Amino acid sequence: MKKLINIVAADDKNGLVSRLTRVPTNSYTMNMRSPPPKLLLVRDDEFLMHDTGRDHPESPARLQEVYRLLDRGFSGHRLPVGAIGILPPRPASREELTAIHSEEYLLRLEEAALAERGYLDHPDNRLSYDSYRVALLAAGAGPAAIDELEAKSATAAGALIRPPGHHAERAAPLGFCFLNNAAVATRYWQQRHGRKKIMIIDWDAHHGNGIQAAFEDDPEVFYLSIHEHPTWSFPGTGWSEERGHGPARGTTLNLPLTPGSGDEPVLRLLKEVVDPAMESFAPEALIIAAGFDGHRDDDMSGLAYSSGLYHHLGRHAATGAARYCPGRLLFQLEGGYQPALLATCLGNFLAGLLAAAAEET
Numbered sequence: 001m002k003k004l005i006n007i008v009a010a011d012d013k014n015g016l017v018s019r020l021t022r023v024p025t026n027s028y029t030m031n032m033r034s035p036p037p038k039l040l041l042v043r044d045d046e047f048l049m050h051d052t053g054r055d056h057p058e059s060p061a062r063l064q065e066v067y068r069l070l071d072r073g074f075s076g077h078r079l080p081v082g083a084i085g086i087l088p089p090r091p092a093s094r095e096e097l098t099a100i101h102s103e104e105y106l107l108r109l110e111e112a113a114l115a116e117r118g119y120l121d122h123p124d125n126r127l128s129y130d131s132y133r134v135a136l137l138a139a140g141a142g143p144a145a146i147d148e149l150e151a152k153s154a155t156a157a158g159a160l161i162r163p164p165g166h167h168a169e170r171a172a173p174l175g176f177c178f179l180n181n182a183a184v185a186t187r188y189w190q191q192r193h194g195r196k197k198i199m200i201i202d203w204d205a206h207h208g209n210g211i212q213a214a215f216e217d218d219p220e221v222f223y224l225s226i227h228e229h230p231t232w233s234f235p236g237t238g239w240s241e242e243r244g245h246g247p248a249r250g251t252t253l254n255l256p257l258t259p260g261s262g263d264e265p266v267l268r269l270l271k272e273v274v275d276p277a278m279e280s281f282a283p284e285a286l287i288i289a290a291g292f293d294g295h296r297d298d299d300m301s302g303l304a305y306s307s308g309l310y311h312h313l314g315r316h317a318a319t320g321a322a323r324y325c326p327g328r329l330l331f332q333l334e335g336g337y338q339p340a341l342l343a344t345c346l347g348n349f350l351a352g353l354l355a356a357a358a359e360e361t
């Protein structure tokens with residue numbers, strides 16, 4: 001098994017290491033509760049090497065802010081940092097990628113990066129010499145984390161990666177996305193570990209057209225997305241009428257919200273629609289496409305979420321996984337384009353996730 005690095009070792013200004021790792025010597029004072037749930041986070045400075053040039057919102061600064069907060073032990077977020085370990089990524093294999101993408105597209109993407117063409121298909125999808133290699137690592141982060149979850153070395157895992165993935169189609173990049181990280185992880189979980197029924201919950205501000213396209217004919221993958229209504233928002237898909245095809249009708253569920261919605265409709269949908277959908281589908285694994293661009297100060301959408309909503313979303317993910325698929329919760333970073341705000345909202349999400357996970361054990 002890979003060595004897991006405890007993040008607090010990097011910075012212990014607050015004395016967290018000594019407080020959390022002190023071993024009680026007196027049986028009367030020994031804490032008899034089970035150890036806190038372990039969350040594995042995939043991080044690697046290689047993800048900063050995908051260079052999108054000046055003035056592009058999907059910038060390395062996004063992850064730099066997230067990693068900085070991680071190095072500070074998520075100070076200000078009241079996280080049980082001793083429960084967090086770091087996992088390095090590995091590149092996705094050809095076989096893992098071709099479960100979702102065409103060979104021709106993979107060659108086209110690799111060639112565009114190595115030839116330093118600047119972008120692929122549309123100037124939104126900027127890339128650099130290193131982008132193909134980095135995209136393979138982003139797509140392989142999910143499978144690497146899934147292997148650890150299946151080995152029971154953690155009860156939840158997250159991939160702090162870029163480029164994001166949920167807009168990437170079988171043979172085309174879209175909206176800063178090149179490889180569909182969530183779709184690759186889903187097929188990997190099914191094919192390598194035999195978990196058949198996978199639920200993907202996507203609350204990035206934008207509809208994950210690429211995830212939907214990958215699974216809209218597959219009744220064993222439930223794709224549920226809460227996003228800004230396609231009338232007002234990129235990429236123009238994700239209408240509530242899109243429900244999946246044939247035997248998969250009903251395992252695609254789009255819940256579009258109008259601009260200015262705020263938190264309340266999300267909380268209501270989680271309770272009235274998402275929970276019943278999860279109960280009837282009973283997933284064997286849960287993947288969260290975690291985008292933070294719905295925040296009111298992120299100008300990529302008009303959804304007007306508060307920072308606190310992400311705490312609820314973290315709680316919801318951990319509670320749902322504990323109920324239907326304990327130990328099999330994976331989240332993958334999608335959008336979120338104000339770097340400092342992204343880090344704050346992610347910290348809130350993790351705080352909610354770990355708090356709920358601790359209550360469930």
Ligand SMILES: [Zn+2]
Nearest residue numbers: 204205206335
């Ligand atoms: Zn987005």
